[in-house]
Amino acid sequence: MFPAAAPSIYQSPKCLVTCGSMGHVDTNQAPRKGKPWSSVMSLDFIHKVDLILPTEAYDAVNEHLANTQKPPRYSRVVMSLGDIVQGDFFTEYIRKGDIMMLSEGQTTVDTLFTLHEGVLTMFVDKETFERAGLPGKPYGPKGGRASKPRWVITLNLRDPSMIRGKKGYDRLIYACKTVFTQPKTWLFCDKTIQTPSPDPLQPFFPTAFTSTPNLSRGLPILQPSLEVGPEVLAENDREALEWFATESYEWVSLVRLGSPRVESQDSIDPYLSRYCVPGEATSASKICKLSWEGFMSAPWLRGLLMEVLAACPSGTWFSLSATCFSKSVSGNSDDLTILKPPNAAGKYLMWEIKASD
Template identity: 50%
Template structure:
């Protein structure tokens, strides 16, 4: 229902790589400035989170992170019209006072889709719906893109003091909701604040989901060197950084996919795949990994907290990788994937891959 965009020859991705040092996180005051924290917080609706680490450390993660059931992200599926978001206690408690995330079903590049985050209602509309609604918006997408009809994007800051009944702008939005956006829509809903009593969401019969972690233990693999070469610290080290970052990102991605290509026992015909774990035979080691995965409708705040908890739970010299993937969106420059690697024997250091879709 909440599908990913189909690949297109008109779409490409750019990967921005950062190598740096981050301070030790304070669990009572999580960082909000500087990478990699800002990169995580810049994502909107996270669909999947993967944590990769040596198998011998999995018990620490179980004891200090995934062992607490209350940590698992809880979200809801609910059927509502857009207008019902603007009505009564739901509007007052969840938008004016509280803080929620909502994402409607559909594909942004071809259907009418509605998003709500930090009080900002964003609507991606086809030309006919946009003209019927009579709202003020902007063209959306790249001009001249073959096979796609014109699209429009309209935004309203629902937390603005002017967003009240009786105000011109709000009444125009309410009129459009009543006469144009009046069909029930399936949404994903996440509450970032305290749940009000009584809960205004309950009257819409929401279905509750919990993103329980899936643990894959004892993944036998060939381990490349995860320590960046010293040359990348010099001004002439860009080529070495690019090559190292490309190889390690590909390897981590195959681990996330549970690809047999990284297995110790992989014997595939080179005619079918010529992939090899990066490094010389003398550099490669045999080891076991663990992958912990969460999937659902996850806020960026949760991924930031998880990164901080992993850093605090694991020994300072151990390595790990945390990756996040957002719901696919057809927006120029929208971040779709983020991977953070703390290399072995490198307390505080990190490599960050920030993959963004470009149309």
């Protein structure tokens, strides 16, 4: 038997592959249940979104998105934890509204705060945890002498007990006044359409941003077959599906990166790179890539997927990828890619990358 891996905070991410079909999508009623929608809504703090589609389908999709999909907006603001969990900000944005916030820091070394769907999560070291006096649990695997223990505190701020005079809420306010006093830089996103008036965020002088898409048009690529063989599904050939999914995901990832290895005229020395576009039925084509960067929510991504499905002709392929913010080491983040194969109405192939954090 192979020896067990040494405990470490830096665990390898996992990749989950789903091949399935989705029903008719009603743009007036956003779906939440069933894949791929449940996977989309499970994402928390999205940093980058890439939409890749053939050049001939770009004009129709872009015109449709311009009329239906608003660009994501977010803000950067400096606030202390006490500013967030009390006052008008707490009442209007957390108790009544639906916001998400991510502070500076990392889960592995710093104090990191996240606020998502009313749940406040705090990643702290052992000393801070003991001083705060809030209920929590150990975070990450138990390390050796070189690693310091980490703790995570989770509080549902929408719980009925989170009001002044209740023990849990008063302990949180006390911790904000004695332990979590240092202001932090936050990213703020309001997932609702209507902003409270007056806006409780304005006294903290936020810097507003709008994520405008970056367009790369007419990129010449060598495209493999993006359709799962019917014999693979008919025979339930797990190994063949895994092989196809791995090669397809590698190709989509290289297209996202803008790698010259997938260009139709690529002629690199095989001594430097042995990669070649998979399959024998490859064809030269041109694609467009729309990229958004910022601080985006899962409902916005769901709306984008719905509108792209509505605008794309049934025989057109596209891929939609979303990468979340990393909360620990750089590059270790959740990622989701959905591929709609050509000439396969309702079919999709989805990759979910689950990071260790």
